[in-house]
Amino acid sequence: MSSNPVQNNFQELIHQEWESTRTINAWRKWYTKMIPHLAPLTEILIAGANIKPGARVLDLASGSGEPALTIAKMLAPTGQIIATDFSSDMLAIAEENAQQAQINNIQFQTADVHELPFENQSFDVVTSRLGIMYFWDCQKALSEIKRVLKPNGTLSLIAWGAVEENGLARTLIAPFAKRKAPSPLPPNAPQPFRFAKPGSLSAELKQAAFNNIQEQTKIVPCPWPGPPEEFWHHLYEVVSPLQPFFDSFASNERQAAINEVISGFEEFFDGQVTDPTTCIVAATAMR
Secondary structure (H helix, E strand, C coil): CCCCHHHHHHHHHHHHHHCCHHHHHHHHHCHHHHHHHHHHHHHHHHHHHCCCCCCEEEECCCCCCCCHHHHHHHHCCCCEEEEEECCHHHHHHHHHHHHHCCCCCEEEEECCHHHCCCCCCCEEEEEEECCHHHCCCHHHHHHHHHHHEEEEEEEEEEEECCHHHCHHHHHHHHHHHCCCCCCCCCCCCCCCCCCCCCCHHHHHHHHCCCEEEEEEEEEECCCECCCHHHHHHHHHHHCHHHHHHHCCCCHHHHHHHHHHHHHHHHCCECCCCECCCEEEEEEEEEC
């Protein structure tokens, strides 16, 4: 751990949230349906990465395997990708998924983005889909990413955008928030909407001395292949940082809020797919 007690607290919080047995089991349970659900984000991430044939790619916060497995299939047969996560249990799921899909040009390594176990200038591209928000010391993590990128190597990132523009997040959170406001978070706390403000992610990249920084806010599909009630259960189980807030209500209030969430998602259900759309921040930069 660092000597900064605030950063240490953030680090402990993230490990508690993402290494719990409940969270690990949820990511295994919902993996198959999460692929199409987040595929639009993966497409934008890959487009920004500008991956060339034969490239060596590092994916950070790979979780149960995506987007690393999609990138591996795109890179085959000559390119390679290393999927990383600080949770060895998450990576075990990713490895199972790779074996089941018969993907061979991928390696798995437990790694903390703040202390990457790789040589200097060893990757052409670094990617992270919805991971950057949880880096508890963002500048230290970006310094490590820059260190392992080759000269002119590319970093491609996706983060959640503003709740107000995010149909998914707004429908999920508003029924709870109108009953009780979430507790305010310290500045720079690792949380899902950390970089929702336009320009905030670019500012971090600029501070870390990256070049050719580009940032865009996009409204994109997020098609869940199932009904609204299932979509709620999925979101509750996989979005670990929000669980304490959802669980902080009396049982009758909590159930009323859940019913409103499900009713809200019903507006976006076509009989097969629930798609309220979502708002993301996509950023790219070069070493």
